[in-house]
Amino acid sequence: EAKRDGRNTLRFFHNNMESDVTYRMALEMELRESLGKSEFVLHYQPQVDGSGTVVGVEALLRWNHIKRGIVGPAVFVPIAEASGLIVQLGSWVIRSACQQLAEWAAVPEMAHLTLAVNVSARQFRQQDFVSETLATIAETGARPDRLKLELTETLLIENVEDTIGKMRQLKQSGISFALDDFGTGYSSLSYLKLLPLDQLKIDRSFVRDVLVDPNDASIARSIVALGQALGLAIIAEGVETEAQRAFLAELGCECCQGYLFGRPMEVHLLEAMIRDMHSA
Ligand code: C2E
Numbered sequence: 001e002a003k004r005d006g007r008n009t010l011r012f013f014h015n016n017m018e019s020d021v022t023y024r025m026a027l028e029m030e031l032r033e034s035l036g037k038s039e040f041v042l043h044y045q046p047q048v049d050g051s052g053t054v055v056g057v058e059a060l061l062r063w064n065h066i067k068r069g070i071v072g073p074a075v076f077v078p079i080a081e082a083s084g085l086i087v088q089l090g091s092w093v094i095r096s097a098c099q100q101l102a103e104w105a106a107v108p109e110m111a112h113l114t115l116a117v118n119v120s121a122r123q124f125r126q127q128d129f130v131s132e133t134l135a136t137i138a139e140t141g142a143r144p145d146r147l148k149l150e151l152t153e154t155l156l157i158e159n160v161e162d163t164i165g166k167m168r169q170l171k172q173s174g175i176s177f178a179l180d181d182f183g184t185g186y187s188s189l190s191y192l193k194l195l196p197l198d199q200l201k202i203d204r205s206f207v208r209d210v211l212v213d214p215n216d217a218s219i220a221r222s223i224v225a226l227g228q229a230l231g232l233a234i235i236a237e238g239v240e241t242e243a244q245r246a247f248l249a250e251l252g253c254e255c256c257q258g259y260l261f262g263r264p265m266e267v268h269l270l271e272a273m274i275r276d277m278h279s280a
Pocket residue numbers: 045059060061072073074077086090093117118119120150180181204237238239240257258259260264
């Protein structure tokens with residue numbers, strides 16, 4: 001009995017792996033084809049300050065797949081990273097974000113917003129990342145001081161000198177930097193001190209149970225203290241309830257991003273939301 005179960009389990013697992021590999025290969029092929037077409041779109045999620053005012057937005061990539069519908073980045077970004085396609089895709093993201101910033105510059109209620117863009121380690125590692133980004137800013141007419149790049153801790157542990165050098169060059173033009181998903185990686189605090197960061201983002205995984213899990217509350221409190229000690233702004237991601245918002249504010253983290261304030265949304269919905277807030 002046990003033997004048969006074991007064999008069945010094994011075969012099931014094997015089939016599963018096979019279909020997973022097939023699926024990933026299909027997606028990679030389709031990703032490659034989609035890069036030339038306009039199947040990608042940026043959605044925007046509001047970031048609010050302590051008074052609830054929208055001070056910025058994060059651009060979150062969506063793949064509007066002809067057959068599969070909207071595919072989220074959790075599915076295709078890892079595939080794009082593994083295959084190297086993230087470099088081209090990431091360039092498209094920065095260009096689109098800069099075009100959006102340039103458009104918003106002419107809209108009074110949008111002009112003050114910072115736009116945060118996720119940059120993958122592989123993309124940031126490209127030798128021409130700085131020159132290409134600065135060229136895109138110049139070509140689109142975006143204000144560099146409205147652009148914020150979100151990096152993850154992977155960049156802190158490998159080739160720190162290269163990272164610092166690139167950050168410094170980009171900061172000289174006014175671009176700012178946030179460290180995304182903070183607390184989930186393996187970054188050393190001594191590196192954190194060296195990097196010219198502007199903001200730490202408390203990862204959603206600590207925010208979720210911050211009211212019920214004392215460990216998560218302690219971690220959130222420590223991140224706030226660390227940010228304050230290093231002179232960095234703090235924002236919490238994944239804030240879904242008013243109670244979480246109030247608790248985080250109590251800890252000293254007033255800026256929030258999460259479903260409580262708005263999901264990632266199409267640009268016209270974001271613009272309508274902010275227009276409504278202004279006329280209210
Ligand atoms: P991230 O940068 O940490 O983005 C935050 C993620 O949390 C987003 O998922 C967002 O939709 C989700 N989120 C925001 N508020 C809440 C909330 O209150 N509750 C819950 N449950 N979730 C919330 P999304 O859009 O699926 O993106 C996942 C990840 O994909 C991002 O995590 C980022 O690492 C990556 N990604 C997204 N766009 C890009 C991109 O343009 N380039 C690169 N390299 N990576 C991207």
